[in-house]
Amino acid sequence: xxxxxxxxxxxxxxxxxxxxxxxxxxxxxxxxxxxxxxxxxxxxxxxxxxxxxxxxxxxxxxxxxxxxxxxxxxxxxxxxxxxxxxxxxxxxxxxxxxxxxxxxxxxxxxxxxxxxxxxxxxxx
Amino acid sequence: xxxxxxxxxxxxxxxxxxxxxxxxxxxxxxxxxxxxxxxxxxxxxxxxxxxxxxxxxxxxxxxxxxxxxxxxxxxxxxxxxxxxxxxxxxxxxxxxxxxxxxxxxxxxxxxxxxxxxxxxxxxxxxxxxxxxxxxx
Numbered sequence: 663x664x665x666x667x668x669x670x671x672x673x674x675x676x677x678x679x680x681x682x683x684x685x686x687x688x689x690x691x692x693x694x695x696x697x698x699x700x701x702x703x704x705x706x707x708x709x710x711x712x713x714x715x716x717x718x719x720x721x722x723x724x725x726x727x728x729x730x731x732x733x734x735x736x737x738x739x740x741x742x743x744x745x746x747x748x749x750x751x752x753x754x755x756x757x758x759x760x761x762x763x764x765x766x767x768x769x770x771x772x773x774x775x776x777x778x779x780x781x782x783x784x785x786x
Numbered sequence: 787x788x789x790x791x792x793x794x795x796x797x798x799x800x801x802x803x804x805x806x807x808x809x810x811x812x813x814x815x816x817x818x819x820x821x822x823x824x825x826x827x828x829x830x831x832x833x834x835x836x837x838x839x840x841x842x843x844x845x846x847x848x849x850x851x852x853x854x855x856x857x858x859x860x861x862x863x864x865x866x867x868x869x870x871x872x873x874x875x876x877x878x879x880x881x882x883x884x885x886x887x888x889x890x891x892x893x894x895x896x897x898x899x900x901x902x903x904x905x906x907x908x909x910x911x912x913x914x915x916x917x918x919x920x921x922x
Binding site: 685714715716718719746751754755 | 802805809895899
């Protein structure tokens, strides 16, 4: 099932609606890579609240998405990892190193606002 | 085994099916929420191992009981394939070791998630993983 991607100001919000197969995740990666360019987005939120398991493949793909979007000039934040899911990830030794995480959508937006704040240019 | 089901694993989509069946069975057997998630994650990893290395296989899961330690019940998951087998099981069980593009955490990770984990493999004959988790 395809993940809908919404545009919210300068950000994109990918809200995962159901459990995802490997190919759905790869599709999400490709769609986000493209949309960040077409919408000139500077931040991306991936909401994983509904995911009941984040296994090694999902972790690797989420990491790849965040690193890829960073190379395209956008910050990524993963929001909504459930407590049981987080516990299983820790047990599996899976980390989202170098990837922003936040509790929920609201915190995710605050994280991006902070991360994408532009330093004032001298003389302006 | 009282309750049992079998899932054919032929593509990545079947990983999701096996995981969901495992989750449903674990709930039915009375596991708590955290354990249900651990069991589903372990199934995901062994199912992925089949897809990545053997192309196809099956996962059989059901209830299991023992009279040891005053009697316990739990869930047993058997993942088997007739793939190329694992030449060096000890190496495959090392954290971070991968012959493919993976993270190399799948099988050792699954072992950590479960209470018992046994792997039998023969080059050219396939691999069978048997894992159990007991109710607390």
